[in-house]
Amino acid sequence: MQATTQPAFFKQGPKPFSRLLIYASLSLALLLIDVRWHILQPAREIVSVALYPLQWLATAPVSVAHQVSNFFVTQTALQQENRRLQDERLLANAQLLRMQALQQDNAQLRQLLVARDTQGGRGxxxxxxxxxxxxxxxxxxxxxxxxxxxxxxxxxxxxxxxxxxxxxxxxxxxxxxxxxxxxxxxxxxxxxxxxxxxxxxxxxxxxxxxxxxxxxxxxxxxxxxxxxxxxxxxxxxxxxxxxxxxxxxxxxxxxxxxxxxxxxxxxxxxxxxLDEQRVLPARPPEPVADKKKGAH
The missing domain is CATH 2.40.10.340 (Rod shape-determining protein MreC, domain 1)
Structure with missing residues (x-):
């Protein structure tokens, strides 16, 4: 039996260089047409939507790794900031209490000075x-x-x-x-x-x-x-x-x-x-009863 042979056209076909020129010309023509009339914009949008799941799957591990890393870094920074703010708050509260105590002491000292003045400045x-x-x-x-x-x-x-x-x-x-x-x-x-x-x-x-x-x-x-x-x-x-x-x-x-x-x-x-003490005279002596005169 005689073997089946392919037609001469498909057997030889265009040469590789010719195909390169044809495809390059088509690509250049499509680029010029798209730049001028934007006819490929709908096609790009469809392709972008179709490829988005693949892009998300491809970038998901890297994104998750970045998010986890940022979470721990942020958590550590927040803890340090919280600790620093708590220390500052405690210090501020202590200083406030100390200031209030000093104000009370100063107010009392001023009142005592006034009281000393009313006593003639002695005290x-x-x-x-x-x-x-x-x-x-x-x-x-x-x-x-x-x-x-x-x-x-x-x-x-x-x-x-x-x-x-x-x-x-x-x-x-x-x-x-x-x-x-x-x-x-x-x-x-x-x-x-x-x-x-x-x-x-x-x-x-x-x-x-x-x-x-x-x-x-x-x-x-x-x-x-x-x-x-x-x-x-x-x-x-x-x-x-x-x-x-x-x-x-x-x-x-x-x-x-x-x-x-x-x-x-x-x-x-x-x-x-107070530096004020009154010196009182001695108490007068108790009266002594007169002795009975004479003897019975």
């Missing part, structure tokens, strides 16, 4: 160092002592009233017994009517008491009690306490009178030690 500013070791006593230790000419018996005040009295003096420090100390007496006078009495401390966190006041005494709630000045220790007219409760029991000879200190006894950091 020593003192700073509280610490409380007494015994928590059941109302005592403080301040940074003024013998070298500052502080003496036992001097009165200690704050801008609002009497705080206590110097009871012990060391070379560099002094002990202040507060008016809230148990059984610490302060002679007082009711501003409203001049009634005299004695206020006693009842211990820390307890109200002051006016003791030995008759049941029918003219004393009321909200009466202001000031120092009477009759003992020679406390200058007259210093605020001591305000009456908060008056209990009158018919079965008792004395009224039970509770007060609150006029001064902020347990709050301030600075106090004023």
């Amino acid at each position: 020593v500013l003192a700073e509280v160092l610490y409380n007494d070791r015994d928590p059941y006593t109302a005592k403080l230790v301040v940074d003024r002592g013998e070298q500052d000419k502080v003496k036992p018996g001097q009165v200690v005040i704050d801008p609002l009233g009497v705080v206590g009295q110097i009871t012990r003096v060391q070379p560099l420090t002094s002990e202040v017994t507060l008016i809230t100390h148990k059984n610490q007496p302060v002679p007082v006078q009711v501003v409203r009517n001049g009634l005299r009495g004695v206020v006693f401390g009842a211990g820390p966190q307890n109200p002051l008491e006016v003791r030995f006041m008759p049941v029918n005494a003219d004393i009321r709630n909200d009466d202001l009690l000031v120092t009477s000045g009759i003992d020679g220790t406390y200058p007259a007219g210093l605020p001591v306490a305000k009456v908060t409760r008056v209990d009158r029991n018919a079965g008792s000879a004395f009224a039970r009178i509770s007060c609150e200190p006029a001064a902020d006894v347990d709050m301030h950091r600075f106090m004023l030690i």
Whole structure:
């Protein structure tokens, strides 16, 4: 059987160089036509849409890797920034609290200077160092002592009233017994009517008491009690306490009178030690009964 042979045209075909020229000419013609009339724009859009999934799949690993890397870098940067901002906030809060404390101290010092001026400019500013070791006593230790000419018996005040009295003096420090100390007496006078009495401390966190006041005494709630000045220790007219409760029991000879200190006894950091002590003459001698004359 004779083998089938291809036609001469398909067997030979155009030469490669001729095909190159034809394709190059067609490409150039299409380029010129597209530049002039944009006839291939719809075809490019269709091809772009058709190839987009393939492009996304090809670039997805690289994009995911970049996103993961950016996430960790951003997370680390945010954590560092957050830590830095927290540190700055804590520092700013500490500085703000310190500034507020300084403002309060300055305001109190100005008030104490005014109080010293009202007392004739006599007095020593003192700073509280610490409380007494015994928590059941109302005592403080301040940074003024013998070298500052502080003496036992001097009165200690704050801008609002009497705080206590110097009871012990060391070379560099002094002990202040507060008016809230148990059984610490302060002679007082009711501003409203001049009634005299004695206020006693009842211990820390307890109200002051006016003791030995008759049941029918003219004393009321909200009466202001000031120092009477009759003992020679406390200058007259210093605020001591305000009456908060008056209990009158018919079965008792004395009224039970509770007060609150006029001064902020347990709050301030600075106090004023007054340099004013009255020297009173000695008490007159008691009269001696005449002896009976003669013998029976």
